[in-house]
Amino acid sequence: MKEGPDISRVATLIGDPARANILTALMTGVALTATELAVEAGVTPQTASGHLAKLVDGGLLQVRKQGRHKYFALAHGDVAVALESLMGLASDMRRTRTGPKDLALRRARVCYNHLAGQMGVKMFASLTQRGFLRDDVDAPVLTDTGRAFVTEFGVDLAALDAMRAPLCRSCLDWSERRTHLAGSLGRAMLARMEERRWVQRDNQSRALIFNAQGTTAFEGAFPVE
Amino acid sequence: MKEGPDISRVATLIGDPARANILTALMTGVALTATELAVEAGVTPQTASGHLAKLVDGGLLQVRKQGRHKYFALAHGDVAVALESLMGLASDMRRTRTGPKDLALRRARVCYNHLAGQMGVKMFASLTQRGFLRDDVDAPVLTDTGRAFVTEFGVDLAALDAMRAPLCRSCLDWSERRTHLAGSLGRAMLARMEERRWVQRDNQSRALIFNAQGTTAFEGAFPVE
DNA sequence: TTCATACTTCGACCGTAGCCGAAGCATCTA
DNA sequence: TAGATGCTTCGGCTACGGTCGAAGTATGAA
Known part of the structure; x- marks a missing residue:
C-alpha cells in the first residue's frame, strides 16, 4: 500500500456534491466568480468560499483576482x-x-x-x-x-x-x-x-x-x- | 446544475483511503480475495466487506465467488x-x-x-x-x-x-x-x-x-x- | 467620508460515514 | 458430525467535515 500518488485526496476533493457542481460548472471553460459558483453549487457564499479554497489548494482550480471579484477556472486541461x-x-x-x-x-x-x-x-x-x-x-x-x-x-x-x-x-x-x-x-x-x-x-x-x-x-x- | 452524470458519487467512492488502497491494489490486474484486500487496505475484514460491497454496487469492481472465497477485480479497463x-x-x-x-x-x-x-x-x-x-x-x-x-x-x-x-x-x-x-x-x-x-x-x-x-x-x- | 458589495474567518451545530467487537451464515476439511 | 476458515450483519462509538449565522476585512461607488 501507499504507492504512487495519493488518489484519495483528489477524489475526496471531487467527491463532495457542492464541489462537484462547481467543477462541472467550470467545465464550460469560462471563469466564474465566487458568488456565481456559490449559486451554481447551491450553497451560501461562506460555504463556497471554503470549498473554493480547498480546490485551489488541491491544484484543481486556478484563481485570478480582479478588483473585488475573484475569478475561478479549472487549473488546466x-x-x-x-x-x-x-x-x-x-x-x-x-x-x-x-x-x-x-x-x-x-x-x-x-x-x-x-x-x-x-x-x-x-x-x-x-x-x-x-x-x-x-x-x-x-x-x-x-x-x-x-x-x-x-x-x-x-x-x-x-x-x-x-x-x-x-x-x-x-x-x-x-x-x-x-x-x-x-x-x-x-x-x-x-x-x-x-x-x-x-x-x-x-x-x-x-x-x-x-x-x-x-x-x-x-x-x-x-x-x- | 445537476447535468450529465453524477461525478460526486463515483468520486466519493474512490475518495475513502481504504477504498482507494483497494482499487490501487487491483490496478495490477490480478483478482484478490476479500481478506487479502482487507490487509492491503489496512482495515479489519468486516470493514473491508462493507467497502467492497459499495465498490461492487457502484460498478467499479466485479466479483467472482469461488468456494468460500470471493475474488474481486476491477470491473473493466x-x-x-x-x-x-x-x-x-x-x-x-x-x-x-x-x-x-x-x-x-x-x-x-x-x-x-x-x-x-x-x-x-x-x-x-x-x-x-x-x-x-x-x-x-x-x-x-x-x-x-x-x-x-x-x-x-x-x-x-x-x-x-x-x-x-x-x-x-x-x-x-x-x-x-x-x-x-x-x-x-x-x-x-x-x-x-x-x-x-x-x-x-x-x-x-x-x-x-x-x-x-x-x-x-x-x-x-x-x-x- | 460613507455606504454597498464581494469575499473571508470564526464558532457552533449536526449528520454521515468509517471503524471495530461480537455474533451469525456459509463453505470446506477431518 | 464437529471444527475450522472466509465473509457478512448488527450495534454502538467516534470523529471528521459540511453547513450556516454573525461578524470582520477588502475594494469600489457616491
Missing part, C-alpha cells in the same frame, strides 16, 4: 480530462435515467470551451479520415492540408501558434467513449462556429444547440465516410 | 484508465515527495496487467515509430508488419483475436503523461517478457524490476529514434 473520465464511469452506473436534457448533452455540449458529444466526435473523425489530423503518439497533429483547411474555415493559426498552450489535444468523451478534439484548436473551431451563428450555448447547461442552417453547414463541412 | 488520470492530477499536487520506491514505479510498473511507466511509453513509441502500430481515432491499430513483429516476439495473435476484448487500447501514464499500450495485446506483451525472464514483479508493490539481460534485450527489441 488535464483536470477537465480527468473529470470526463469520471463521468464515463458514473454514466455506467445503474439508475441513470436519461432525460431529454441529457439527450441534448449527448448530442452536443461544451467541454472546457471545445465541442464535445456526438458532433464533437463526428468532427474529429471527419478531420482524421480526410488526412487533416493525424493521431500521433502524444496528441493529434495537424497536417499541412489540415492547416490549410482550418485556415479556410476561418481560424487564425498564427495566433494560436503564438500561444504556449498545445494546439491539439484529444479528450475522451463520456457519452460517446470516443475521442474528440481539445486544445486551443478545438476551442478556436467552436468559437468560429459560434461566430458563424451555427450554434448557440444554453444558458442553463453545457448543452450546445445547433440551428437548422448550422446543422446543414456542419454536415457539409465535416462529412464522415 | 475504463476504471483503470480513470484511476490513472486521477493519479495524474494527484502527482501534480504539492508536497509530493518522491521516494526511491516511487522512482522504481516511474521507471516500470504494472498497470492492469500491462507495462506502464517510462519503459511502457518507450515501447509504445518504438512500435509506433517503426510503423507496427498506428494510432487511429478510437484506439491504436496493429499494422500487418506489426502483426508479424509481435508474432515473432512470441505472442499468439490468433488466441487474442478469438477473445472478445479489444486487442489494442491506449492508456495515459500518470508519471509520464504520455500514452502506453493497454488492451489484450499489452497484457500479452508483458506476459511474454515475464516468460523470457526479462522482468520480475515486486511482491510488495506494482513495480516491475528488469534484470540486466532483460534491460539489454528490451533496448534491442524496442529501439527509439
Whole structure:
C-alpha cells in the first residue's frame, strides 16, 4: 500500500456534491466568480468560499483576482480530462435515467470551451479520415492540408501558434467513449462556429444547440465516410 | 446544475483511503480475495466487506465467488484508465515527495496487467515509430508488419483475436503523461517478457524490476529514434 | 467620508460515514 | 458430525467535515 500518488485526496476533493457542481460548472471553460459558483453549487457564499479554497489548494482550480471579484477556472486541461473520465464511469452506473436534457448533452455540449458529444466526435473523425489530423503518439497533429483547411474555415493559426498552450489535444468523451478534439484548436473551431451563428450555448447547461442552417453547414463541412 | 452524470458519487467512492488502497491494489490486474484486500487496505475484514460491497454496487469492481472465497477485480479497463488520470492530477499536487520506491514505479510498473511507466511509453513509441502500430481515432491499430513483429516476439495473435476484448487500447501514464499500450495485446506483451525472464514483479508493490539481460534485450527489441 | 458589495474567518451545530467487537451464515476439511 | 476458515450483519462509538449565522476585512461607488 501507499504507492504512487495519493488518489484519495483528489477524489475526496471531487467527491463532495457542492464541489462537484462547481467543477462541472467550470467545465464550460469560462471563469466564474465566487458568488456565481456559490449559486451554481447551491450553497451560501461562506460555504463556497471554503470549498473554493480547498480546490485551489488541491491544484484543481486556478484563481485570478480582479478588483473585488475573484475569478475561478479549472487549473488546466488535464483536470477537465480527468473529470470526463469520471463521468464515463458514473454514466455506467445503474439508475441513470436519461432525460431529454441529457439527450441534448449527448448530442452536443461544451467541454472546457471545445465541442464535445456526438458532433464533437463526428468532427474529429471527419478531420482524421480526410488526412487533416493525424493521431500521433502524444496528441493529434495537424497536417499541412489540415492547416490549410482550418485556415479556410476561418481560424487564425498564427495566433494560436503564438500561444504556449498545445494546439491539439484529444479528450475522451463520456457519452460517446470516443475521442474528440481539445486544445486551443478545438476551442478556436467552436468559437468560429459560434461566430458563424451555427450554434448557440444554453444558458442553463453545457448543452450546445445547433440551428437548422448550422446543422446543414456542419454536415457539409465535416462529412464522415 | 445537476447535468450529465453524477461525478460526486463515483468520486466519493474512490475518495475513502481504504477504498482507494483497494482499487490501487487491483490496478495490477490480478483478482484478490476479500481478506487479502482487507490487509492491503489496512482495515479489519468486516470493514473491508462493507467497502467492497459499495465498490461492487457502484460498478467499479466485479466479483467472482469461488468456494468460500470471493475474488474481486476491477470491473473493466475504463476504471483503470480513470484511476490513472486521477493519479495524474494527484502527482501534480504539492508536497509530493518522491521516494526511491516511487522512482522504481516511474521507471516500470504494472498497470492492469500491462507495462506502464517510462519503459511502457518507450515501447509504445518504438512500435509506433517503426510503423507496427498506428494510432487511429478510437484506439491504436496493429499494422500487418506489426502483426508479424509481435508474432515473432512470441505472442499468439490468433488466441487474442478469438477473445472478445479489444486487442489494442491506449492508456495515459500518470508519471509520464504520455500514452502506453493497454488492451489484450499489452497484457500479452508483458506476459511474454515475464516468460523470457526479462522482468520480475515486486511482491510488495506494482513495480516491475528488469534484470540486466532483460534491460539489454528490451533496448534491442524496442529501439527509439 | 460613507455606504454597498464581494469575499473571508470564526464558532457552533449536526449528520454521515468509517471503524471495530461480537455474533451469525456459509463453505470446506477431518 | 464437529471444527475450522472466509465473509457478512448488527450495534454502538467516534470523529471528521459540511453547513450556516454573525461578524470582520477588502475594494469600489457616491
